[in-house]
Amino acid sequence: MRWEGGRRSGVEDRRGMGGPGMIGGGGIVVVLIALAGYYFFGIDPQAVMSGLESVQGGQQQEASVGNPQDEAGAFVDVIHTSANDTWAEMFQAQGKRYEPSKVVLYDNATGTGCGTGQAAMGPFYCPADNRVYLDLNFWSTLDQQLGAKGDYARAYVIAHEVGHHVQNQLGISDYVEQQSRQVSKSAANALSVKLELQADCYAGVWANRSNTKMNWLEAGDIEEAIGAASAVGDDTLQQASQGRVVPDSFTHGSSADRIKWFRTGFARGNPQDCDTFGV
Numbered sequence: 001m002r003w004e005g006g007r008r009s010g011v012e013d014r015r016g017m018g019g020p021g022m023i024g025g026g027g028i029v030v031v032l033i034a035l036a037g038y039y040f041f042g043i044d045p046q047a048v049m050s051g052l053e054s055v056q057g058g059q060q061q062e063a064s065v066g067n068p069q070d071e072a073g074a075f076v077d078v079i080h081t082s083a084n085d086t087w088a089e090m091f092q093a094q095g096k097r098y099e100p101s102k103v104v105l106y107d108n109a110t111g112t113g114c115g116t117g118q119a120a121m122g123p124f125y126c127p128a129d130n131r132v133y134l135d136l137n138f139w140s141t142l143d144q145q146l147g148a149k150g151d152y153a154r155a156y157v158i159a160h161e162v163g164h165h166v167q168n169q170l171g172i173s174d175y176v177e178q179q180s181r182q183v184s185k186s187a188a189n190a191l192s193v194k195l196e197l198q199a200d201c202y203a204g205v206w207a208n209r210s211n212t213k214m215n216w217l218e219a220g221d222i223e224e225a226i227g228a229a230s231a232v233g234d235d236t237l238q239q240a241s242q243g244r245v246v247p248d249s250f251t252h253g254s255s256a257d258r259i260k261w262f263r264t265g266f267a268r269g270n271p272q273d274c275d276t277f278g279v
Ligand SMILES: [Zn+2]
Pocket: 045, 160, 164, 196, 199
């Protein structure tokens, strides 16, 4: 991917600032232990958030927004900015207002509007503060443990998280959360899968539209994104962590479904084709 030179809008860089324990106050309760068993990207951000929102005392670390000088930070800045620019254009074309997401780089742990963000959770989006949280050590997990290599595998992950922000802006996440409260656990999981697959499809829409504008895709890039979508499928993650697949507890979708929806978004470049709920 030829991403250098892409527009940058800045990231909130908390790297090297230490975890939330260092800022005192003790208002943060960590309830993530209950979620052990899901690793990395396999944690459903919505579920985490709804569980955490009530326990967090609003304590957040702040860092100024700037343009990181290092390559890894610059990459996140360019991709995140491109994703927001792409969605802003689509919203505008429909006469809708789009509030861009923000992105936070951190290491180990950090305070968020949704509770303490832990690196072990993998990248996630917090709807309460409209931020995407990334610990860049996840990139080596993605590459070495999950076997998804390349810069476009990373770009897909960022675009997927911005996809959750778009769902938040459109009220889709709220709708799903409401519905989920009224149904059985397995039905709620099914809804969560649809939300995740839609975020994959949205990542594909971004891949299509940003390339039309920037012409930055290189041979093998789309395969890298597909490799990442496959690597973070629940069946693959479950098999790696438990040695078996338990479809009822899927919250992100199988590898095949994730690939299918990313491809659909990429082929058509139209979010109308991302109705994972209707099909
Ligand atoms: Zn997700």
